[in-house]
Amino acid sequence: MSWWGVKGGGWGMVEEVWRKGPWTAEEDRLLIEYVRVHGEGRWNSVSKLAGLKRNGKSCRLRWVNYLRPDLKRGQITPHEESIILELHAKWGNRWSTIARSLPGRTDNEIKNYWRTHFKKKAKPTTNNAEKIKSRLLKRQHFKEQREIELQQEQQLFQFDQLGMKKIISLLEENNSSSSSDGGGDVFYYPDQITHSSKPFGYNSNSLEEQLQGRFSPVNIPDANTMNEDNAIWDGFWNMDVVNGHGGNLGVVAATAACGPRKPYFHNLVIPFC
DNA sequence: AATCCCTGCAACCGCCAACGT
DNA sequence: GACGTTGGCGGTTGCAGGGAT
Structure with missing residues:
Protein backbone atom coordinates (compact mmCIF):
# COMPACT_ATOMS: atom_id res chain seq x y z
CA MET A 1 0.00 0.00 0.00
CA ARG A 68 22.31 6.46 9.05
CA PRO A 69 25.14 3.95 9.42
CA ASP A 70 26.04 4.99 12.95
CA LEU A 71 22.62 4.21 14.35
CA LYS A 72 22.46 1.84 17.24
CA ARG A 73 19.79 -0.80 16.85
CA GLY A 74 18.10 -2.79 19.53
CA GLN A 75 16.55 -2.12 22.87
CA ILE A 76 17.31 0.87 25.02
CA THR A 77 19.61 -0.37 27.76
CA PRO A 78 18.95 0.33 31.45
CA HIS A 79 21.95 2.61 31.37
CA GLU A 80 20.54 4.57 28.46
CA GLU A 81 17.19 4.63 30.18
CA SER A 82 18.65 6.22 33.27
CA ILE A 83 20.35 8.83 31.10
CA ILE A 84 17.07 9.57 29.34
CA LEU A 85 15.31 9.98 32.65
CA GLU A 86 17.99 12.20 34.02
CA LEU A 87 18.22 14.39 30.97
CA HIS A 88 14.47 14.61 30.56
CA ALA A 89 14.25 15.83 34.12
CA LYS A 90 16.78 18.47 33.22
CA TRP A 91 15.76 19.41 29.70
CA GLY A 92 12.13 18.41 29.36
CA ASN A 93 10.93 17.36 25.93
CA ARG A 94 14.02 18.54 24.10
CA TRP A 95 14.52 15.21 22.45
CA SER A 96 17.23 16.22 20.06
CA THR A 97 19.26 17.62 22.94
CA ILE A 98 18.82 14.39 24.85
CA ALA A 99 19.63 12.34 21.77
CA ARG A 100 22.99 14.06 21.41
CA SER A 101 24.01 12.45 24.67
CA LEU A 102 23.12 8.99 23.42
CA PRO A 103 25.25 8.14 20.41
CA GLY A 104 23.42 6.05 17.88
CA ARG A 105 20.00 6.91 19.23
CA THR A 106 17.68 9.30 17.45
CA ASP A 107 15.42 11.92 18.93
CA ASN A 108 12.48 10.07 17.46
CA GLU A 109 13.54 6.84 19.12
CA ILE A 110 13.96 8.48 22.49
CA LYS A 111 10.71 10.37 22.12
CA ASN A 112 8.87 7.16 21.32
CA TYR A 113 10.54 5.36 24.17
CA TRP A 114 9.60 8.07 26.60
CA ARG A 115 6.01 8.14 25.45
CA THR A 116 5.50 4.42 25.76
CA HIS A 117 7.41 3.93 28.98
CA PHE A 118 7.17 7.04 31.06
CA LYS A 119 4.48 9.39 29.85
CA LYS A 120 1.73 7.73 31.82
CA LYS A 121 3.82 7.85 34.95
CA ALA A 122 4.70 11.49 34.49
CA LYS A 123 2.55 14.15 35.98
CA PRO A 124 0.53 15.99 33.36
CA THR A 125 1.63 19.59 33.24
CA THR A 126 -1.22 21.65 31.92
CA ASN A 127 0.02 24.61 33.85
CA ASN A 128 0.39 27.61 31.62
CA ALA A 129 3.34 28.90 33.57
CA GLU A 130 5.17 25.69 32.79
CA LYS A 131 4.71 26.24 29.09
CA ILE A 132 5.90 29.82 29.28
CA LYS A 133 8.90 28.75 31.32
CA SER A 134 9.69 26.06 28.80
CA ARG A 135 9.52 28.52 25.92
CA LEU A 136 11.80 30.96 27.69
CA LEU A 137 14.26 28.17 28.41
CA LYS A 138 14.20 27.20 24.77
CA ARG A 139 14.95 30.72 23.64
CA GLN A 140 17.72 31.04 26.20
CA HIS A 141 19.17 27.74 25.10
CA PHE A 142 19.12 28.86 21.50
CA LYS A 143 20.96 32.06 22.34
CA GLU A 144 23.56 30.07 24.23
CA GLN A 145 24.02 27.74 21.30
CA ARG A 146 24.66 30.62 18.95
CA GLU A 147 27.34 31.99 21.24
CA ILE A 148 28.95 28.58 21.54
CA GLU A 149 28.97 28.11 17.82
CA LEU A 150 30.95 31.28 17.46
CA GLN A 151 33.31 30.22 20.23
CA GLN A 152 33.73 26.80 18.69
CA GLU A 153 34.66 28.27 15.37
CA GLN A 154 37.40 30.29 17.05
CA GLN A 155 38.53 27.28 19.06
CA LEU A 156 38.69 25.08 16.01
CA PHE A 157 40.95 27.63 14.43
CA GLN A 158 43.13 27.69 17.54
CA PHE A 159 43.17 23.94 17.48
CA ASP A 160 44.57 23.97 13.97
CA GLN A 161 47.37 26.16 15.15
CA LEU A 162 48.17 24.21 18.26
CA GLY A 163 48.41 20.89 16.55
CA MET A 164 48.37 17.37 17.83
CA LYS A 165 51.36 17.72 20.14
CA LYS A 166 49.51 20.09 22.34
CA ILE A 167 46.55 17.78 22.65
CA ILE A 168 48.63 14.79 23.55
CA SER A 169 50.56 16.71 26.16
CA LEU A 170 47.28 17.97 27.59
CA LEU A 171 45.89 14.48 27.68
CA GLU A 172 48.96 13.15 29.42
CA GLU A 173 48.94 16.00 31.85
CA ASN A 174 45.29 15.51 32.61
CA ASN A 175 45.70 11.77 32.93
CA SER A 176 48.48 11.99 35.45
CA SER A 177 46.64 14.52 37.56
CA SER A 178 43.38 12.62 37.47
CA SER A 179 45.00 9.34 38.38
CA SER A 180 46.51 10.98 41.41
CA ASP A 181 43.14 12.09 42.66
CA GLY A 182 41.49 8.80 42.16
CA GLY A 183 40.74 9.00 38.46
CA GLY A 184 37.18 8.06 37.61
CA ASP A 185 35.35 7.90 34.37
CA VAL A 186 34.56 10.79 32.15
CA PHE A 187 31.15 12.33 32.35
CA TYR A 188 29.80 14.41 29.53
CA TYR A 189 26.87 16.50 30.35
CA PRO A 190 25.00 18.52 27.75
CA ASP A 191 24.84 21.53 29.95
CA GLN A 192 28.57 21.52 30.23
CA ILE A 193 28.94 21.74 26.51
CA THR A 194 27.53 25.16 26.71
CA HIS A 195 30.25 26.14 29.15
CA SER A 196 32.98 23.62 28.69
CA SER A 197 33.28 19.99 27.83
CA LYS A 198 36.54 19.18 29.51
CA PRO A 199 36.38 15.66 30.78
CA PHE A 200 36.40 15.19 34.49
CA GLY A 201 39.07 12.62 34.99
CA TYR A 202 39.11 9.30 33.30
CA ASN A 203 40.46 5.87 33.84
CA SER A 204 41.05 4.67 30.33
CA ASN A 205 43.91 2.26 30.03
CA SER A 206 45.92 3.94 27.34
CA LEU A 207 46.43 7.18 25.60
CA GLU A 208 45.20 5.62 22.40
CA GLU A 209 41.98 4.68 24.08
CA GLN A 210 41.57 8.19 25.33
CA LEU A 211 42.23 9.52 21.89
CA GLN A 212 39.58 7.24 20.57
CA GLY A 213 37.17 8.82 22.98
CA ARG A 214 36.12 5.58 24.59
CA PHE A 215 35.02 6.77 27.95
CA SER A 216 32.18 5.90 30.19
CA PRO A 217 30.21 8.15 32.47
CA VAL A 218 30.46 8.12 36.19
CA ASN A 219 30.91 11.47 37.88
CA ILE A 220 28.49 14.27 37.38
CA PRO A 221 30.64 17.36 37.41
CA ASP A 222 29.86 20.52 39.19
CA ALA A 223 29.24 23.28 36.71
CA ASN A 224 31.07 25.64 39.01
CA THR A 225 34.31 23.83 38.41
CA MET A 226 34.20 24.83 34.76
CA ASN A 227 36.44 27.63 33.61
CA GLU A 228 38.11 29.15 30.59
CA ASP A 229 41.11 26.84 30.92
CA ASN A 230 38.97 24.24 29.30
CA ALA A 231 38.87 26.08 26.03
CA ILE A 232 41.24 23.77 24.24
CA TRP A 233 39.19 20.81 25.36
CA ASP A 234 36.11 22.34 23.87
CA GLY A 235 37.76 22.32 20.51
CA PHE A 236 39.05 18.86 20.97
CA TRP A 237 35.87 17.16 22.10
CA ASN A 238 33.67 19.02 19.76
CA MET A 239 35.76 18.06 16.81
CA ASP A 240 35.54 14.54 17.97
CA VAL A 241 31.88 15.09 17.56
CA VAL A 242 32.23 16.51 14.11
CA ASN A 243 33.56 13.18 13.07
CA GLY A 244 30.29 11.74 14.24
CA HIS A 245 31.60 8.43 15.50
CA GLY A 246 33.03 9.56 18.76
CA GLY A 247 36.46 8.77 18.00
CA ASN A 248 39.14 8.61 15.36
CA LEU A 249 41.57 11.34 16.09
CA GLY A 250 43.18 11.08 12.70
CA VAL A 251 39.92 11.90 11.07
CA VAL A 252 39.31 14.56 13.67
CA ALA A 253 42.62 16.18 12.88
CA ALA A 254 41.88 15.96 9.20
CA THR A 255 38.48 17.48 9.79
CA ALA A 256 40.03 20.23 11.84
CA ALA A 257 42.49 20.95 9.08
CA CYS A 258 39.75 21.55 6.57
CA GLY A 259 39.68 25.23 7.35
CA PRO A 260 36.85 27.54 8.33
CA ARG A 261 33.42 26.09 8.14
CA LYS A 262 30.12 26.12 9.89
CA PRO A 263 30.38 24.19 13.16
CA TYR A 264 28.33 21.03 13.21
CA PHE A 265 26.64 21.87 16.41
CA HIS A 266 23.59 19.78 15.70
CA ASN A 267 25.76 16.74 15.35
CA LEU A 268 27.25 17.14 18.75
CA VAL A 269 27.43 13.78 20.38
CA ILE A 270 28.43 13.47 23.95
CA PRO A 271 29.36 9.83 24.41
CA PHE A 272 27.71 8.53 27.50
CA CYS A 273 28.55 4.93 26.93
C1' DA B 1 -10.87 -18.76 17.05
C1' DA B 2 -12.23 -14.03 17.27
C1' DT B 3 -11.82 -9.60 19.19
C1' DC B 4 -10.03 -6.16 21.86
C1' DC B 5 -6.41 -3.59 23.84
C1' DC B 6 -1.80 -2.15 24.44
C1' DT B 7 2.84 -1.28 22.95
C1' DG B 8 6.42 -0.09 19.74
C1' DC B 9 7.74 2.32 16.00
C1' DA B 10 7.91 4.60 11.42
C1' DA B 11 6.33 8.43 9.29
C1' DC B 12 3.85 12.76 8.75
C1' DC B 13 2.57 17.50 10.09
C1' DG B 14 3.03 22.16 11.66
C1' DC B 15 5.89 25.50 13.47
C1' DC B 16 9.98 28.04 13.67
C1' DA B 17 14.60 29.87 12.75
C1' DA B 18 18.42 30.30 9.55
C1' DC B 19 19.80 31.47 5.25
C1' DG B 20 19.89 33.25 0.58
C1' DT B 21 18.13 36.52 -2.76
C1' DG C 1 13.95 44.72 5.51
C1' DA C 2 10.80 41.52 2.96
C1' DC C 3 10.15 37.31 1.11
C1' DG C 4 10.81 32.50 -0.22
C1' DT C 5 13.26 28.25 0.67
C1' DT C 6 15.33 24.88 3.49
C1' DG C 7 16.18 22.19 7.40
C1' DG C 8 15.46 21.00 12.34
C1' DC C 9 12.46 19.97 16.04
C1' DG C 10 8.56 18.44 18.82
C1' DG C 11 3.94 16.67 18.59
C1' DT C 12 0.86 13.50 16.62
C1' DT C 13 -0.95 9.78 13.88
C1' DG C 14 -1.57 5.27 12.17
C1' DC C 15 -0.15 0.61 11.43
C1' DA C 16 1.67 -3.96 12.90
C1' DG C 17 2.29 -7.37 16.17
C1' DG C 18 1.59 -9.61 20.46
C1' DG C 19 -0.85 -10.62 24.64
C1' DA C 20 -5.22 -10.76 27.18
C1' DT C 21 -9.98 -11.80 27.35
Missing part, protein backbone atom coordinates in the same frame (compact mmCIF):
# COMPACT_ATOMS: atom_id res chain seq x y z
CA SER A 2 1.27 3.50 -0.73
CA TRP A 3 0.05 7.03 -0.48
CA TRP A 4 0.65 9.99 -2.75
CA GLY A 5 0.76 13.59 -1.69
CA VAL A 6 0.32 16.70 -3.77
CA LYS A 7 2.70 19.58 -3.53
CA GLY A 8 1.83 23.09 -4.59
CA GLY A 9 -0.43 23.93 -7.48
CA GLY A 10 -3.76 25.71 -7.53
CA TRP A 11 -7.17 24.63 -8.67
CA GLY A 12 -6.82 21.66 -10.94
CA MET A 13 -3.08 21.92 -10.98
CA VAL A 14 -0.69 19.28 -9.78
CA GLU A 15 2.84 20.57 -9.64
CA GLU A 16 4.51 17.59 -8.14
CA VAL A 17 3.33 14.41 -6.54
CA TRP A 18 5.23 12.97 -3.61
CA ARG A 19 5.06 9.42 -2.49
CA LYS A 20 4.11 8.88 1.13
CA GLY A 21 3.92 6.05 3.56
CA PRO A 22 6.36 3.24 4.29
CA TRP A 23 9.68 3.24 2.46
CA THR A 24 10.58 0.40 0.14
CA ALA A 25 13.98 -1.27 0.01
CA GLU A 26 14.58 0.27 -3.39
CA GLU A 27 13.86 3.77 -2.08
CA ASP A 28 16.23 3.16 0.80
CA ARG A 29 18.89 2.04 -1.61
CA LEU A 30 18.46 5.16 -3.73
CA LEU A 31 18.65 7.40 -0.70
CA ILE A 32 21.76 5.69 0.66
CA GLU A 33 23.39 6.02 -2.71
CA TYR A 34 22.46 9.67 -2.88
CA VAL A 35 24.00 10.39 0.53
CA ARG A 36 27.10 8.40 -0.38
CA VAL A 37 27.64 10.53 -3.47
CA HIS A 38 26.38 13.94 -2.36
CA GLY A 39 26.59 13.78 1.39
CA GLU A 40 23.93 14.82 3.88
CA GLY A 41 21.96 17.98 3.26
CA ARG A 42 20.32 19.50 0.20
CA TRP A 43 17.43 17.15 0.82
CA ASN A 44 15.14 18.86 -1.62
CA SER A 45 17.40 17.91 -4.49
CA VAL A 46 17.13 14.21 -3.67
CA SER A 47 14.06 13.79 -5.82
CA LYS A 48 15.85 15.28 -8.81
CA LEU A 49 19.26 13.72 -8.34
CA ALA A 50 18.29 10.33 -6.98
CA GLY A 51 15.01 9.85 -8.79
CA LEU A 52 13.13 9.46 -5.55
CA LYS A 53 9.49 10.52 -5.47
CA ARG A 54 9.86 11.72 -1.91
CA ASN A 55 10.02 15.24 -0.60
CA GLY A 56 13.12 16.53 1.13
CA LYS A 57 11.68 16.32 4.59
CA SER A 58 10.72 12.72 4.18
CA CYS A 59 14.19 11.85 2.87
CA ARG A 60 15.95 13.62 5.69
CA LEU A 61 13.76 11.90 8.25
CA ARG A 62 14.31 8.49 6.73
CA TRP A 63 18.04 9.01 6.69
CA VAL A 64 18.32 10.45 10.18
CA ASN A 65 16.01 8.01 11.88
CA TYR A 66 16.64 4.83 9.99
CA LEU A 67 19.41 4.69 7.39
Whole structure:
Protein backbone atom coordinates (compact mmCIF):
# COMPACT_ATOMS: atom_id res chain seq x y z
CA MET A 1 0.00 0.00 0.00
CA SER A 2 1.27 3.50 -0.73
CA TRP A 3 0.05 7.03 -0.48
CA TRP A 4 0.65 9.99 -2.75
CA GLY A 5 0.76 13.59 -1.69
CA VAL A 6 0.32 16.70 -3.77
CA LYS A 7 2.70 19.58 -3.53
CA GLY A 8 1.83 23.09 -4.59
CA GLY A 9 -0.43 23.93 -7.48
CA GLY A 10 -3.76 25.71 -7.53
CA TRP A 11 -7.17 24.63 -8.67
CA GLY A 12 -6.82 21.66 -10.94
CA MET A 13 -3.08 21.92 -10.98
CA VAL A 14 -0.69 19.28 -9.78
CA GLU A 15 2.84 20.57 -9.64
CA GLU A 16 4.51 17.59 -8.14
CA VAL A 17 3.33 14.41 -6.54
CA TRP A 18 5.23 12.97 -3.61
CA ARG A 19 5.06 9.42 -2.49
CA LYS A 20 4.11 8.88 1.13
CA GLY A 21 3.92 6.05 3.56
CA PRO A 22 6.36 3.24 4.29
CA TRP A 23 9.68 3.24 2.46
CA THR A 24 10.58 0.40 0.14
CA ALA A 25 13.98 -1.27 0.01
CA GLU A 26 14.58 0.27 -3.39
CA GLU A 27 13.86 3.77 -2.08
CA ASP A 28 16.23 3.16 0.80
CA ARG A 29 18.89 2.04 -1.61
CA LEU A 30 18.46 5.16 -3.73
CA LEU A 31 18.65 7.40 -0.70
CA ILE A 32 21.76 5.69 0.66
CA GLU A 33 23.39 6.02 -2.71
CA TYR A 34 22.46 9.67 -2.88
CA VAL A 35 24.00 10.39 0.53
CA ARG A 36 27.10 8.40 -0.38
CA VAL A 37 27.64 10.53 -3.47
CA HIS A 38 26.38 13.94 -2.36
CA GLY A 39 26.59 13.78 1.39
CA GLU A 40 23.93 14.82 3.88
CA GLY A 41 21.96 17.98 3.26
CA ARG A 42 20.32 19.50 0.20
CA TRP A 43 17.43 17.15 0.82
CA ASN A 44 15.14 18.86 -1.62
CA SER A 45 17.40 17.91 -4.49
CA VAL A 46 17.13 14.21 -3.67
CA SER A 47 14.06 13.79 -5.82
CA LYS A 48 15.85 15.28 -8.81
CA LEU A 49 19.26 13.72 -8.34
CA ALA A 50 18.29 10.33 -6.98
CA GLY A 51 15.01 9.85 -8.79
CA LEU A 52 13.13 9.46 -5.55
CA LYS A 53 9.49 10.52 -5.47
CA ARG A 54 9.86 11.72 -1.91
CA ASN A 55 10.02 15.24 -0.60
CA GLY A 56 13.12 16.53 1.13
CA LYS A 57 11.68 16.32 4.59
CA SER A 58 10.72 12.72 4.18
CA CYS A 59 14.19 11.85 2.87
CA ARG A 60 15.95 13.62 5.69
CA LEU A 61 13.76 11.90 8.25
CA ARG A 62 14.31 8.49 6.73
CA TRP A 63 18.04 9.01 6.69
CA VAL A 64 18.32 10.45 10.18
CA ASN A 65 16.01 8.01 11.88
CA TYR A 66 16.64 4.83 9.99
CA LEU A 67 19.41 4.69 7.39
CA ARG A 68 22.31 6.46 9.05
CA PRO A 69 25.14 3.95 9.42
CA ASP A 70 26.04 4.99 12.95
CA LEU A 71 22.62 4.21 14.35
CA LYS A 72 22.46 1.84 17.24
CA ARG A 73 19.79 -0.80 16.85
CA GLY A 74 18.10 -2.79 19.53
CA GLN A 75 16.55 -2.12 22.87
CA ILE A 76 17.31 0.87 25.02
CA THR A 77 19.61 -0.37 27.76
CA PRO A 78 18.95 0.33 31.45
CA HIS A 79 21.95 2.61 31.37
CA GLU A 80 20.54 4.57 28.46
CA GLU A 81 17.19 4.63 30.18
CA SER A 82 18.65 6.22 33.27
CA ILE A 83 20.35 8.83 31.10
CA ILE A 84 17.07 9.57 29.34
CA LEU A 85 15.31 9.98 32.65
CA GLU A 86 17.99 12.20 34.02
CA LEU A 87 18.22 14.39 30.97
CA HIS A 88 14.47 14.61 30.56
CA ALA A 89 14.25 15.83 34.12
CA LYS A 90 16.78 18.47 33.22
CA TRP A 91 15.76 19.41 29.70
CA GLY A 92 12.13 18.41 29.36
CA ASN A 93 10.93 17.36 25.93
CA ARG A 94 14.02 18.54 24.10
CA TRP A 95 14.52 15.21 22.45
CA SER A 96 17.23 16.22 20.06
CA THR A 97 19.26 17.62 22.94
CA ILE A 98 18.82 14.39 24.85
CA ALA A 99 19.63 12.34 21.77
CA ARG A 100 22.99 14.06 21.41
CA SER A 101 24.01 12.45 24.67
CA LEU A 102 23.12 8.99 23.42
CA PRO A 103 25.25 8.14 20.41
CA GLY A 104 23.42 6.05 17.88
CA ARG A 105 20.00 6.91 19.23
CA THR A 106 17.68 9.30 17.45
CA ASP A 107 15.42 11.92 18.93
CA ASN A 108 12.48 10.07 17.46
CA GLU A 109 13.54 6.84 19.12
CA ILE A 110 13.96 8.48 22.49
CA LYS A 111 10.71 10.37 22.12
CA ASN A 112 8.87 7.16 21.32
CA TYR A 113 10.54 5.36 24.17
CA TRP A 114 9.60 8.07 26.60
CA ARG A 115 6.01 8.14 25.45
CA THR A 116 5.50 4.42 25.76
CA HIS A 117 7.41 3.93 28.98
CA PHE A 118 7.17 7.04 31.06
CA LYS A 119 4.48 9.39 29.85
CA LYS A 120 1.73 7.73 31.82
CA LYS A 121 3.82 7.85 34.95
CA ALA A 122 4.70 11.49 34.49
CA LYS A 123 2.55 14.15 35.98
CA PRO A 124 0.53 15.99 33.36
CA THR A 125 1.63 19.59 33.24
CA THR A 126 -1.22 21.65 31.92
CA ASN A 127 0.02 24.61 33.85
CA ASN A 128 0.39 27.61 31.62
CA ALA A 129 3.34 28.90 33.57
CA GLU A 130 5.17 25.69 32.79
CA LYS A 131 4.71 26.24 29.09
CA ILE A 132 5.90 29.82 29.28
CA LYS A 133 8.90 28.75 31.32
CA SER A 134 9.69 26.06 28.80
CA ARG A 135 9.52 28.52 25.92
CA LEU A 136 11.80 30.96 27.69
CA LEU A 137 14.26 28.17 28.41
CA LYS A 138 14.20 27.20 24.77
CA ARG A 139 14.95 30.72 23.64
CA GLN A 140 17.72 31.04 26.20
CA HIS A 141 19.17 27.74 25.10
CA PHE A 142 19.12 28.86 21.50
CA LYS A 143 20.96 32.06 22.34
CA GLU A 144 23.56 30.07 24.23
CA GLN A 145 24.02 27.74 21.30
CA ARG A 146 24.66 30.62 18.95
CA GLU A 147 27.34 31.99 21.24
CA ILE A 148 28.95 28.58 21.54
CA GLU A 149 28.97 28.11 17.82
CA LEU A 150 30.95 31.28 17.46
CA GLN A 151 33.31 30.22 20.23
CA GLN A 152 33.73 26.80 18.69
CA GLU A 153 34.66 28.27 15.37
CA GLN A 154 37.40 30.29 17.05
CA GLN A 155 38.53 27.28 19.06
CA LEU A 156 38.69 25.08 16.01
CA PHE A 157 40.95 27.63 14.43
CA GLN A 158 43.13 27.69 17.54
CA PHE A 159 43.17 23.94 17.48
CA ASP A 160 44.57 23.97 13.97
CA GLN A 161 47.37 26.16 15.15
CA LEU A 162 48.17 24.21 18.26
CA GLY A 163 48.41 20.89 16.55
CA MET A 164 48.37 17.37 17.83
CA LYS A 165 51.36 17.72 20.14
CA LYS A 166 49.51 20.09 22.34
CA ILE A 167 46.55 17.78 22.65
CA ILE A 168 48.63 14.79 23.55
CA SER A 169 50.56 16.71 26.16
CA LEU A 170 47.28 17.97 27.59
CA LEU A 171 45.89 14.48 27.68
CA GLU A 172 48.96 13.15 29.42
CA GLU A 173 48.94 16.00 31.85
CA ASN A 174 45.29 15.51 32.61
CA ASN A 175 45.70 11.77 32.93
CA SER A 176 48.48 11.99 35.45
CA SER A 177 46.64 14.52 37.56
CA SER A 178 43.38 12.62 37.47
CA SER A 179 45.00 9.34 38.38
CA SER A 180 46.51 10.98 41.41
CA ASP A 181 43.14 12.09 42.66
CA GLY A 182 41.49 8.80 42.16
CA GLY A 183 40.74 9.00 38.46
CA GLY A 184 37.18 8.06 37.61
CA ASP A 185 35.35 7.90 34.37
CA VAL A 186 34.56 10.79 32.15
CA PHE A 187 31.15 12.33 32.35
CA TYR A 188 29.80 14.41 29.53
CA TYR A 189 26.87 16.50 30.35
CA PRO A 190 25.00 18.52 27.75
CA ASP A 191 24.84 21.53 29.95
CA GLN A 192 28.57 21.52 30.23
CA ILE A 193 28.94 21.74 26.51
CA THR A 194 27.53 25.16 26.71
CA HIS A 195 30.25 26.14 29.15
CA SER A 196 32.98 23.62 28.69
CA SER A 197 33.28 19.99 27.83
CA LYS A 198 36.54 19.18 29.51
CA PRO A 199 36.38 15.66 30.78
CA PHE A 200 36.40 15.19 34.49
CA GLY A 201 39.07 12.62 34.99
CA TYR A 202 39.11 9.30 33.30
CA ASN A 203 40.46 5.87 33.84
CA SER A 204 41.05 4.67 30.33
CA ASN A 205 43.91 2.26 30.03
CA SER A 206 45.92 3.94 27.34
CA LEU A 207 46.43 7.18 25.60
CA GLU A 208 45.20 5.62 22.40
CA GLU A 209 41.98 4.68 24.08
CA GLN A 210 41.57 8.19 25.33
CA LEU A 211 42.23 9.52 21.89
CA GLN A 212 39.58 7.24 20.57
CA GLY A 213 37.17 8.82 22.98
CA ARG A 214 36.12 5.58 24.59
CA PHE A 215 35.02 6.77 27.95
CA SER A 216 32.18 5.90 30.19
CA PRO A 217 30.21 8.15 32.47
CA VAL A 218 30.46 8.12 36.19
CA ASN A 219 30.91 11.47 37.88
CA ILE A 220 28.49 14.27 37.38
CA PRO A 221 30.64 17.36 37.41
CA ASP A 222 29.86 20.52 39.19
CA ALA A 223 29.24 23.28 36.71
CA ASN A 224 31.07 25.64 39.01
CA THR A 225 34.31 23.83 38.41
CA MET A 226 34.20 24.83 34.76
CA ASN A 227 36.44 27.63 33.61
CA GLU A 228 38.11 29.15 30.59
CA ASP A 229 41.11 26.84 30.92
CA ASN A 230 38.97 24.24 29.30
CA ALA A 231 38.87 26.08 26.03
CA ILE A 232 41.24 23.77 24.24
CA TRP A 233 39.19 20.81 25.36
CA ASP A 234 36.11 22.34 23.87
CA GLY A 235 37.76 22.32 20.51
CA PHE A 236 39.05 18.86 20.97
CA TRP A 237 35.87 17.16 22.10
CA ASN A 238 33.67 19.02 19.76
CA MET A 239 35.76 18.06 16.81
CA ASP A 240 35.54 14.54 17.97
CA VAL A 241 31.88 15.09 17.56
CA VAL A 242 32.23 16.51 14.11
CA ASN A 243 33.56 13.18 13.07
CA GLY A 244 30.29 11.74 14.24
CA HIS A 245 31.60 8.43 15.50
CA GLY A 246 33.03 9.56 18.76
CA GLY A 247 36.46 8.77 18.00
CA ASN A 248 39.14 8.61 15.36
CA LEU A 249 41.57 11.34 16.09
CA GLY A 250 43.18 11.08 12.70
CA VAL A 251 39.92 11.90 11.07
CA VAL A 252 39.31 14.56 13.67
CA ALA A 253 42.62 16.18 12.88
CA ALA A 254 41.88 15.96 9.20
CA THR A 255 38.48 17.48 9.79
CA ALA A 256 40.03 20.23 11.84
CA ALA A 257 42.49 20.95 9.08
CA CYS A 258 39.75 21.55 6.57
CA GLY A 259 39.68 25.23 7.35
CA PRO A 260 36.85 27.54 8.33
CA ARG A 261 33.42 26.09 8.14
CA LYS A 262 30.12 26.12 9.89
CA PRO A 263 30.38 24.19 13.16
CA TYR A 264 28.33 21.03 13.21
CA PHE A 265 26.64 21.87 16.41
CA HIS A 266 23.59 19.78 15.70
CA ASN A 267 25.76 16.74 15.35
CA LEU A 268 27.25 17.14 18.75
CA VAL A 269 27.43 13.78 20.38
CA ILE A 270 28.43 13.47 23.95
CA PRO A 271 29.36 9.83 24.41
CA PHE A 272 27.71 8.53 27.50
CA CYS A 273 28.55 4.93 26.93
C1' DA B 1 -10.87 -18.76 17.05
C1' DA B 2 -12.23 -14.03 17.27
C1' DT B 3 -11.82 -9.60 19.19
C1' DC B 4 -10.03 -6.16 21.86
C1' DC B 5 -6.41 -3.59 23.84
C1' DC B 6 -1.80 -2.15 24.44
C1' DT B 7 2.84 -1.28 22.95
C1' DG B 8 6.42 -0.09 19.74
C1' DC B 9 7.74 2.32 16.00
C1' DA B 10 7.91 4.60 11.42
C1' DA B 11 6.33 8.43 9.29
C1' DC B 12 3.85 12.76 8.75
C1' DC B 13 2.57 17.50 10.09
C1' DG B 14 3.03 22.16 11.66
C1' DC B 15 5.89 25.50 13.47
C1' DC B 16 9.98 28.04 13.67
C1' DA B 17 14.60 29.87 12.75
C1' DA B 18 18.42 30.30 9.55
C1' DC B 19 19.80 31.47 5.25
C1' DG B 20 19.89 33.25 0.58
C1' DT B 21 18.13 36.52 -2.76
C1' DG C 1 13.95 44.72 5.51
C1' DA C 2 10.80 41.52 2.96
C1' DC C 3 10.15 37.31 1.11
C1' DG C 4 10.81 32.50 -0.22
C1' DT C 5 13.26 28.25 0.67
C1' DT C 6 15.33 24.88 3.49
C1' DG C 7 16.18 22.19 7.40
C1' DG C 8 15.46 21.00 12.34
C1' DC C 9 12.46 19.97 16.04
C1' DG C 10 8.56 18.44 18.82
C1' DG C 11 3.94 16.67 18.59
C1' DT C 12 0.86 13.50 16.62
C1' DT C 13 -0.95 9.78 13.88
C1' DG C 14 -1.57 5.27 12.17
C1' DC C 15 -0.15 0.61 11.43
C1' DA C 16 1.67 -3.96 12.90
C1' DG C 17 2.29 -7.37 16.17
C1' DG C 18 1.59 -9.61 20.46
C1' DG C 19 -0.85 -10.62 24.64
C1' DA C 20 -5.22 -10.76 27.18
C1' DT C 21 -9.98 -11.80 27.35
